[in-house]
Amino acid sequence: MSTPRPRLAVWKFSSCDGCQLTLLDCEEDLLPLADRVDVAYFLEASRAAGPGPYDLSLVEGSIAAQADVERIHEIRAQSRALVTIGACATAGGIQALRNGRDLDELLSTVYADPAYIDTLATSTPIAAHVPVDFELRGCPIDKRQLLEVVSAFLAGRKPDIPDHSVCFECKRRGVTCVTVAHGTPCLGPVTQAGCGALCPAFARGCFGCFGPSASPNTRALLPLLHADGLPEHDVVRLYRTFNAEAPAFRDAAGDALSPDEEDRR
Amino acid sequence: MTHRSHRLLSVRSLARVEGEGAMHIRVRDGEVESVKLSIYEPPRFFEALLRGRRYDEPVDITARICGICPVAYQMTACQAVEDACGVTVDGQLAALRRLLYCGEWIESHTLHIYLLHAPDFLGLPDALSLARTDRALVERGLRLKQAGNQIMEVLGGRAVHPVNVRLGGFHRLPEAAELDRLARLLRTARRDAEETVAWTATLDFPDLHVRHALLALRAADSYPLDGGVPTLHGALPDAPALTSFPVGEFERHVVEAQVPHSTALQASADGLRHLTGPLARWRTAADRLPVELRDLGAAAGLGEVCDNPFRSIVIRAIEVLWAVREAQRLLEAYEPPPRPAVPVPPRAGVGHAATEAPRGLLYHRYELAADGTVVTADIVPPTAQNQAAIEADLREFVQQRLHLDDAELTRQCEQAIRNYDPCISCATHFLDLTVERG
Ligand code: SF4
Ligand code: SF4
Numbered sequence: 271m272s273t274p275r276p277r278l279a280v281w282k283f284s285s286c287d288g289c290q291l292t293l294l295d296c297e298e299d300l301l302p303l304a305d306r307v308d309v310a311y312f313l314e315a316s317r318a319a320g321p322g323p324y325d326l327s328l329v330e331g332s333i334a335a336q337a338d339v340e341r342i343h344e345i346r347a348q349s350r351a352l353v354t355i356g357a358c359a360t361a362g363g364i365q366a367l368r369n370g371r372d373l374d375e376l377l378s379t380v381y382a383d384p385a386y387i388d389t390l391a392t393s394t395p396i397a398a399h400v401p402v403d404f405e406l407r408g409c410p411i412d413k414r415q416l417l418e419v420v421s422a423f424l425a426g427r428k429p430d431i432p433d434h435s436v437c438f439e440c441k442r443r444g445v446t447c448v449t450v451a452h453g454t455p456c457l458g459p460v461t462q463a464g465c466g467a468l469c470p471a472f473a474r475g476c477f478g479c480f481g482p483s484a485s486p487n488t489r490a491l492l493p494l495l496h497a498d499g500l501p502e503h504d505v506v507r508l509y510r511t512f513n514a515e516a517p518a519f520r521d522a523a524g525d526a527l528s529p530d531e532e533d534r535r
Numbered sequence: 536m537t538h539r540s541h542r543l544l545s546v547r548s549l550a551r552v553e554g555e556g557a558m559h560i561r562v563r564d565g566e567v568e569s570v571k572l573s574i575y576e577p578p579r580f581f582e583a584l585l586r587g588r589r590y591d592e593p594v595d596i597t598a599r600i601c602g603i604c605p606v607a608y609q610m611t612a613c614q615a616v617e618d619a620c621g622v623t624v625d626g627q628l629a630a631l632r633r634l635l636y637c638g639e640w641i642e643s644h645t646l647h648i649y650l651l652h653a654p655d656f657l658g659l660p661d662a663l664s665l666a667r668t669d670r671a672l673v674e675r676g677l678r679l680k681q682a683g684n685q686i687m688e689v690l691g692g693r694a695v696h697p698v699n700v701r702l703g704g705f706h707r708l709p710e711a712a713e714l715d716r717l718a719r720l721l722r723t724a725r726r727d728a729e730e731t732v733a734w735t736a737t738l739d740f741p742d743l744h745v746r747h748a749l750l751a752l753r754a755a756d757s758y759p760l761d762g763g764v765p766t767l768h769g770a771l772p773d774a775p776a777l778t779s780f781p782v783g784e785f786e787r788h789v790v791e792a793q794v795p796h797s798t799a800l801q802a803s804a805d806g807l808r809h810l811t812g813p814l815a816r817w818r819t820a821a822d823r824l825p826v827e828l829r830d831l832g833a834a835a836g837l838g839e840v841c842d843n844p845f846r847s848i849v850i851r852a853i854e855v856l857w858a859v860r861e862a863q864r865l866l867e868a869y870e871p872p873p874r875p876a877v878p879v880p881p882r883a884g885v886g887h888a889a890t891e892a893p894r895g896l897l898y899h900r901y902e903l904a905a906d907g908t909v910v911t912a913d914i915v916p917p918t919a920q921n922q923a924a925i926e927a928d929l930r931e932f933v934q935q936r937l938h939l940d941d942a943e944l945t946r947q948c949e950q951a952i953r954n955y956d957p958c959i960s961c962a963t964h965f966l967d968l969t970v971e972r973g
Contacts, residue, residue, distance in 0.1 A: 288602020
């Protein structure tokens with residue numbers, strides 16, 4: 271133990287904890303990983319909360335309250351590398367569906383007296399506030415990808431994470447295309463790989479939980495989704511779920527929207 | 536020991552819990568004046584965001600309320616929407632759902648027992664330190680947890696936010712070879728679970744006796760998991776059930792109210808401060824367990840009623856063993872159903888359901904329009920129901936331990952809070968401790 275082990279920190283913002291849990295779900299790799307790094311800050315796993323600086327910070331969750339804004343700046347200042355994990359941290363998450371809606375109305379749906387609640391009108395990704403070294407997609411993230419990202423940063427190399435679409439993974443896995451074979455609406459052609467084509471392997475269309483792939487042609491997919499029986503408002507809803515604020519999905523939802531649908535929102 | 540007349544203890548960020556919360560305790564002239572468990576995690580507005588979605592979406596969307604118990608959300612959402620549509624899923628499809636839920640109980644409880652809760656009993660900051668002193672123990676926990684995850688992966692596709700659950704059943708049925716592999720894994724898991732029960736029984740339990748009403752589901756012929764009748768017991772140890780009521784009347788009995796110091800709502804049952812979760816399930820349904828498991832509980836010091844929340848770790852361990860055995864039973868009796876899901880045509884209506892999430896009773900209600908659009912949604916998670924009871928426990932717990940210095944008192948309070956496996960992400964839809972001594 272002559273050279274100090276790299277210090278790892280895991281942070282949470284507005285989220286369901288699922289992406290952090292994915293780290294604890296790396297069962298057989300968890301203890302070997304813990305041997306290689308010094309887990310300096312990881313509240314979900316430990317009450318030891320060591321001060322910075324940290325070599326690698328993993329950030330889960332979106333910025334949804336005023337206090338979050340200051341906290342993420344402090345974390346950035348204390349971190350050599352900062353990697354965001356999951357759809358909340360990279361695209362604002364499901365809670366970004368509030369963006370553009372009337373906050374008072376949302377609050378009064380849940381709370382009798384909304385005045386006490388500290389919340390922002392928007393849920394935004396971490397990169398909207400501080401520079402981010404790498405964004406790992408997914409709702410939740412995939413554990414093999416997480417281990418690759420952590421190992422890469424510890425080794426000082428770039429993570430080997432593909433940005434092509436889910437379709438590639440279907441082909442590689444030998445999964446029959448659910449759209450071609452069964453006419454099932456699927457966002458696979460425009461969604462980033464990483465899950466191992468999970469939904470098509472379970473006879474279901476992709477609903478985009480990994481967010482948009484690199485330069486997705488969402489326009490070209492639109493007629494296919496319609497042909498598979500999805501009316502406009504269903505296409506909009508499909509894009510407006512876990513990665514609603516990822517620019518390519520937000521734009522695609524806008525493209526699919528007819529003017530009277532627009533009014534209903 | 537401090538003799539300052541004012542004391543303020545504060546845990547600013549609770550560790551080893553789901554989500555973010557804090558605790559503030561104010562002590563004045565040797566009396567605990569107030570205890571506030573505040574959940575400061577910003578609200579995520581699920582109930583509001585579900586309005587206008589299609590009736591088959593809550594199953595995927597509500598899973599994102601909590602990464603540790605997504606299946607509880609998925610199962611409750613399915614049943615509540617199916618209830619609104621007048622459909623009941625039974626037979627082997629219901630058995631597969633139950634198997635998936637057993638996977639989550641094994642995974643979530645084992646995570647809590649080994650990684651979140653046990654380090655407290657051993658005076659260690661985390662399971663990684665525990666692994667340095669007893670690697671085999673932690674490895675056993677991780678192996679058992681993995682068995683739960685494997686069930687969730689086979690049936691659901693992945694352990695966090697499964698993709699294979701849908702209204703009416705599943706998208707795809709599991710293959711025989713996959714189920715055979717689970718059956719083999721469960722043989723090891725059963726041994727690990729038995730050892731876990733024996734080990735938790737040897738832990739040193741701080742003395743604390745609580746008086747709360749207890750609310751859990753009571754099922755006709757089984758320990759409660761995916762259904763049953765909500766049953767409320769009073770605080771007195773040997774009193775019969777105060778009331779039981781149909782799930783459809785849940786909101787008439789369990790009422791949520793907002794408190795100024797928390798983004799999570801607090802609930803009460805028939806005006807009583809109540810608790811859900813392992814203590815409540817044990818009180819309500821221990822007689823539904825196989826006799827050997829009840830005996831294991833008795834040998835570990837659990838009476839018919841357990842009023843020491845620190846012993847919930849033993850109940851959890853017994854519940855893991857029960858879930859492993861239940862999963863084995865379901866696998867043995869499995870015959871592939873004719874199709875992966877039954878149709879669930881939409882109709883206008885209101886549907887309710889409650890199931891037992893690992894940390895306590897979870898309730899959903901959906902009101903649907905004729906085309907299946909969600910008009911309103913209401914979700915009462917276990918942590919919202921447990922919050923007031925946790926605060927009350929801490930008040931008594933701290934009062935008995937005012938001689939401790941702030942650091943030790945804080946440590947013990949955190950342990951007391953972790954007894955409840957509070958899921959703060961759920962409740963806001965945890966812990967920063969402040970003790971103000973005065
Ligand atoms: S991205 Fe999904 S899984 Fe990850 S924290 Fe957010 S809601 Fe949970
Ligand atoms: S197929 Fe699509 S929706 Fe399914 S897990 Fe993969 S990215 Fe997520």
